[in-house]
Amino acid sequence: MTKNIADNFPKWLQIFYIVLGSITVIFGFIVMINVFTEAILVLLLGIALLLISINRFIIGNFDFKMNKEGRISNIAIGLLILPFAIVAIAGSLTITIGVIIVLLATALILLGIQNIARGCRNHKRKDVYRLVIITIGYLIVGLAILSLGLDTIQDKFKILILGVIIVIIGLIRIGEGILGKKVMKQPKHEYV
Secondary structure: OOOOHHHOOHHOOOOOOHHHHHHHHHHHHHHHHOOOOOOOOOHHHHHHHHHHHHHHHHHHHOOOOHHHHHHHHHHHHHHHHHHHHHHHHHOOOOOOOHHHHHHHHHHHHHHHHHHHHHHHHHOOHHHHHHHOOOHHHHHHHHHHHHHHOOOOOOOOHHHHHHHHHHHHHHHHHHOOOOHHHEEEOOOOOOOO
């Protein structure tokens, strides 16, 4: 007897997606409002990235609706971006803002690439969902590269761009928590 998709996506995980996604969105909006010093803003971005890292690690360990490759990919990206988040948090008052922006943008580029790969390779999910994830992955990569590539813009604007990316990532997580198993393709029934 095969487990159905709902069994592979427990309610606590849906709630976790929504709560962590909401917290991430709140941090992103606080950064976008831009009322704090740059050091505080990159600290908030570092905390948001830490939450995203933890989220990816938990997804990889407990989201059984994902195939093994997707789960390993989420654990790997969670562990890969963790040092970026820690350095951004710990160095927000001692490292130059420019260096932290580069670290944060690099971590977000990695997340965007993982979204693109996830959308391309996960055939268990509906095609519309996959297209959205791929498009958002490209958007994240593009915005992160924009924040890296424009030397002439002020750090506050680069931080704003990174805040927008954090909001997008949080909204994805909220959407996945709300939609749950609805993004999965339904198995085709074969009649004998």
